[in-house]
Amino acid sequence: MNSIEVSNLRVSYDGKKYVVDDINFNVKEGEIFGFLGPNGAGKTTTIRVLTTLIKPTHGVVNILGMDVTKKGLEIRKRIGVILQQPSYEWNLSVENNMFIYGTLWNIPRSEVKKKIEEMMAKFDLNDIKKVMAADISIGQRRRLQLVRELMHDSELLFLDEPTIGLDPIARKSILTYFKSLAKNGTTIFFTTHNLEEADFLCDRVGIINRGKLYAVDSIENLKSSYEGERTIEVMVNKDPKKLVERLKKDADGAVVEESVDLDHPIKIVTNKLPETMEIINNYIKEEATSLIWLNIKKTELEDVFFKVVGDHHNE
Amino acid sequence: MNSIFRLTYRIIRSALDINTISFLILLPVGYLLILGLMMGSIIHTFSYGGTNLSYVSFIAPGIVADQILMGGSMAGWVLWSDKRTGMLEQIFSMPFSRFEYQLSNLLAMILVTFGGALIMILVAIPFISIRITTTGFLLVVVFLVLGTLTFGSIMLALGATVRSNQVFNVISNVMFFVVTFTSSVFYPITSQTPGVLAMAAKLNPLTYVVDGIRSAFLNTSTSVDLYYILILLVTSIVFMEIASYTYRRIKLSATV
Numbered sequence: 001m002n003s004i005e006v007s008n009l010r011v012s013y014d015g016k017k018y019v020v021d022d023i024n025f026n027v028k029e030g031e032i033f034g035f036l037g038p039n040g041a042g043k044t045t046t047i048r049v050l051t052t053l054i055k056p057t058h059g060v061v062n063i064l065g066m067d068v069t070k071k072g073l074e075i076r077k078r079i080g081v082i083l084q085q086p087s088y089e090w091n092l093s094v095e096n097n098m099f100i101y102g103t104l105w106n107i108p109r110s111e112v113k114k115k116i117e118e119m120m121a122k123f124d125l126n127d128i129k130k131v132m133a134a135d136i137s138i139g140q141r142r143r144l145q146l147v148r149e150l151m152h153d154s155e156l157l158f159l160d161e162p163t164i165g166l167d168p169i170a171r172k173s174i175l176t177y178f179k180s181l182a183k184n185g186t187t188i189f190f191t192t193h194n195l196e197e198a199d200f201l202c203d204r205v206g207i208i209n210r211g212k213l214y215a216v217d218s219i220e221n222l223k224s225s226y227e228g229e230r231t232i233e234v235m236v237n238k239d240p241k242k243l244v245e246r247l248k249k250d251a252d253g254a255v256v257e258e259s260v261d262l263d264h265p266i267k268i269v270t271n272k273l274p275e276t277m278e279i280i281n282n283y284i285k286e287e288a289t290s291l292i293w294l295n296i297k298k299t300e301l302e303d304v305f306f307k308v309v310g311d312h313h314n315e
Numbered sequence: 316m317n318s319i320f321r322l323t324y325r326i327i328r329s330a331l332d333i334n335t336i337s338f339l340i341l342l343p344v345g346y347l348l349i350l351g352l353m354m355g356s357i358i359h360t361f362s363y364g365g366t367n368l369s370y371v372s373f374i375a376p377g378i379v380a381d382q383i384l385m386g387g388s389m390a391g392w393v394l395w396s397d398k399r400t401g402m403l404e405q406i407f408s409m410p411f412s413r414f415e416y417q418l419s420n421l422l423a424m425i426l427v428t429f430g431g432a433l434i435m436i437l438v439a440i441p442f443i444s445i446r447i448t449t450t451g452f453l454l455v456v457v458f459l460v461l462g463t464l465t466f467g468s469i470m471l472a473l474g475a476t477v478r479s480n481q482v483f484n485v486i487s488n489v490m491f492f493v494v495t496f497t498s499s500v501f502y503p504i505t506s507q508t509p510g511v512l513a514m515a516a517k518l519n520p521l522t523y524v525v526d527g528i529r530s531a532f533l534n535t536s537t538s539v540d541l542y543y544i545l546i547l548l549v550t551s552i553v554f555m556e557i558a559s560y561t562y563r564r565i566k567l568s569a570t571v
Contacts, residue, residue: 051408073410081408087401089329100325104409 002026009059011045014097019045021211032182034189034202042211043191047160051081080154084161088141091135097133098148105152115151123147139165156187175201179196181293195302207308214308219301226299230273233265235293240266243283251276255310271309318411322419330393339385339431344438347378364535372443376529377500379435383462386428388487390420393468395483413562419571424467428459451531461547468554475561497521520550
């Protein structure tokens, strides 16, 4: 059974431009689905429709078998939502923040207290439990926001870039916990920029850019569909912009990501490795420059993402 | 526990810290004791509703009624604060309707208004002559509820509409000033009141709350008070509807 069914979803805020444009996908029960895309791609807008915060302009969206435009309240009873935007009761302690949240979810008082103790121990919040939310760090607030949502049971969990601001230890512990939730049957819809996380956590991913969904598949399938592709990372000791221009002009079918400065490599995803290397060699000879760094690697999820987003960049 | 009560509990727990409560209580107490006693030194007694009153006895019911503005501004502030701290969007993603959030906010403010009014009455008792009956007490409750619904809804509509904290503060302060000083909180509206101000007082719902509570305090309530209640019932319904409309149109943060 599908927990999420999205058909021909389109969303426009101003009635002119679609920020989500005709996307289709399903998420199966118990699956962890990653929704990947660059800034402004339409990830948060999609999650807002799925969590009934905004209505779709066109299309049909069913969550747990219910239409988001008709059964918003019923849907919200059965889902958990961790929004990208920070949210907390600034003048209450961490412990009281969790208590109020548990009360809002109608968890009985004695159970809330037990849950708070359990979650605080599990996610290392005991040291700050009496500290006001306004006085803790951004990362600690994010942890509070995540842990608070895990106090109540949900069949479907929406996570909008949940690990922003978390330190590596907290990130690992929370991602592992999400995996254990999915093993127990919770469906997870997860948006992120962090492709390493998506690779670790997700069964399938969708890649969205400029409101359009360009790929939906398992990570393995996506990687194998780019089997012939190689990623070249190259750094030269002068004028990298000129090399980028040359590659964009001459390297047929390659996607070229510009480096921001001399300290970062230019990244090229191509299925014509020898030809592309020749262009680089010629450039070095003609411009009398030298190579600082060269790395050629097999396609990873990051490269697939880069390729899909890059391929459709000028559409 | 019912959704509205859970949301109300949250507002009371999270919005009412010691600083806010101090502000809510100290400002009206200051009006009552400083303004009431200072003005009382130049206006000893005057005739109001057929009885001779000290100035402090006159303004005490007005200050009690003014609590609804305090409660109202809190309602707007809670909404504003929830927008700023992301809690509004989070609550809207939980199993609550926007209307439940609005009602719980108003209910929380009614409780705050009652708490404040009770403290004002206790503070004022040593200085005023009060002749309230059981019916009078019930009338005070009705006027406070309707007044809070009216002004709470106005402030909620404001909190839902404006996008900056500064604009919210400026508008609410100006409103507080204009509404208080064009009502009968500090002075009776008589035939000698300048025409424009008398008209403003007539259009101001706070005048009806103040006059109704004052009549109840002095045990001079008449059928006119029922007319006041009717007016406040209409203003409550109209402004609650306006607040609901602005709520439905609240734009959540603009991240794509």
